[in-house]
Amino acid sequence: QRQAAVAYYRAHDRCIAATMRALGYPGRGTLTAWVRQDCPETSKSIVGRAWPAAKPDALMCEGVVQLCARQSTAQEVAQKLGVCRGTLYNWKNQLLGPYAPASMKPTPKQSPVLDEVALKRQIETLRQDVRRLKLERELLKRAHEILKQGSDIDLHRLTNKDKVVLVEALR
Known part of the structure; x- marks a missing residue:
């Protein structure tokens, strides 16, 4: 069992989790001990796929764009890029935030061409939001300055x- 587990580990991207899933019998601790004994060159554990020190930003961006465009499934995009599906969604969360939709494909209800009046109305609404958020940001900055002075104000x-x-202070 030990030899089979270590051989599978070496042959399949040196991934402990994948080896445990495929074979089913060694636990994480046992398998890690076997690998460290039989593969002394493996000085540290690798979780997931072995990436270079820095993730390629272009690959991340391309993956997120393909995921959000939904020309194909997330699994197909992940396979094409050589990563797992979960990694693709983690990249999306890192770049766009966790609340961004995974698909930005327009729904059938949405009209691809909006009329000019609706667009102008939307621009004005967005401008008002920007003004409100700027004021809010300045207020928070001032509150932070007051708090740094030690006046013990709870926001x-x-x-x-x-x-x-x-x-x-804002005036």
């Missing part, structure tokens, strides 16, 4: 007096 329990100080 969640600001009194009216503290709010007035912050608003006046």
Whole structure:
């Protein structure tokens, strides 16, 4: 069993998890001990696929673009890039955030061409959001400065007096 497990480990990307899944019998600790004894060149454990020190950014970006475009399934995209499907979704979370949809393909309900009035309305709404967020950011910066001065203000329990100080500082 030991020889079969170590041989499978060597032949399949040196992945402990894949070896355990395929063979079913060695536990992680046992398999790791066998590998360290039979493969002394393996000084550290490798989790997942063995990547170079830095992930290729171009590969990550290409994978996320293909995933979001949904020209093919996530599994097919992952196989084409030589990574697992989970890695592809992790890249999407790193680049776009966890709340970005995995598919940005337009739904049938959406019209690909919006009328000019709707676009102008949307631009104005976005401008208002930007103004509001800038004000909010400045308020938080000022609150942070006050907190750094040691006045022990809790942002969640600001009194009216503290709010007035912050608003006046913004003016």
